Amino acid sequence: MKKFSIKDFVMITLGIFLVAFGLEYFHIPNNIAAGGVSGLAIIINNFIPALPVGIIILILNVILFAVAFLTLGGGFGAKTLYASFGLSGIMWIMETFFTPVVLSxxxxxxxxxxxxxxGTGMAMVFNYGASTGGTDILxxxxxxxxxxxxxxxLLAVDFVIGITGLATFGITAGLYALLCIVANGTLIDRLIDGFNTSKxxxxxSKREEQIxxxxxxxxxKSCTVLNGYGGYTSEDIQILYVILSRREYIRLRSYIKEIDPKAFISVNEVHEVLGEGFMDIKL
Incomplete structure (x- = not known):
């Protein structure tokens, strides 16, 4: 089992709450089966309305985890198990105590x-090393x-579910579901990039020791000192290489401006940094 910190627990819980809220108040009441186990559950619920969507998701995930255990082994991790069954639990609470209604x-x-x-909720769950199981297993x-x-x-499985939704709920809801499948994948990728962006x-600079x-x-933080050679000055120089958060970068830039306004700074955006001081490389 991978380490499960309090921060991981809080962020994954918030992520699955957003997923549950989006499903219960926007997609489920409008029969938008946008792929995944949730989309399949919406379709099944249409034929067996006595079973709430949250319970159907729970049943499907239990089946899929059992199949995965037999075919892939048991290396799911505590985070994925928590996110998968936690999503069903939150949806059951919403369906039982809050009776979701159509908001628009x-x-x-x-x-x-x-x-x-x-998409925002799924990106948060993925960003903290978990997944909601489901079609990932397939x-x-x-x-x-x-x-x-x-x-x-994953795209093929989701599209099969989307096409099944189209046949079940009609062309309008079905086409919206297919569009949501495409949009969700793109949105999740972009949001994960945004969560992990660093400078x-x-x-x-001639004040490298102070910097x-x-x-x-x-x-x-730490930094790496590289030895260089100035093509114009023909002098040996030292180049500082460092990766910082956006806020840390602003602080460092302000400091360098104060002590050496003539310093040279090259800045790039990186979308994933693993290792000490950043995201755990074992995620």
Whole structure:
């Protein structure tokens, strides 16, 4: 089992709450089966209305985890198990105690806002090393036994569910569901990039020792010192390489401006940084 910190617990819980809210108040009341186990559960609920969608998701996840255990082994991790069954639990609470109602009569608004909320929640769950199980498991099985790439497998499974939704609920709701499947994948990727964005800096300054001390003592970070050679000055120089959060970058930039306005700073955005001081490389 992977380590499960309090921060992970809080962020994953918030993520699955957003997914549950988007499903219960936007997609489920409008029969938008936008892929995944949740989409399949919406379709099944249409034929067995006595079973709430949250309970159907729970049943499907239990079946899928059992199949995965037999075919892929048991390496799911505590986070994925928590997110998968926690989502069903939150949906059951919403369905039992809050009786979700349609918030808008406009199908486009329901599809778009629901996709935005669900995509944001899923991105938070993925960003903290978990997943909600479901069709991820089917994609891994297809990858193992039929050598289909996981991304393509996941998209294929979701599109089959979307097409089934189209046949069940009609062309309008079905096409919106297919659009949500495409939009969700893109949105999740972009949001994960946004969560993990950092600033990569290369600094050339005659006050490098002061800058290094500021990075270590004030920002509680480290940096790498590279040896370089000035093409114009023909002098040996030292280049500082450091990766910082946006807020830390602003503080360092202000400090360098004060002590060496003629310093050279190159700044790039990086979308994932793993290792000490950043995201755990074991996630």
């Amino acid at each position: 009569e406009d199908l486009f608004i329901n599809a778009a806002v629901g996709a935005l909320i669900i 994609a891994k099985i297809l990858n193992k036994y039929f050598h289909v790439e996981i991304g393509k497998s 990569e800096l290369m600094i050339i 290094i001390r500021f990075i270590i003592e004030e920002l509680d």
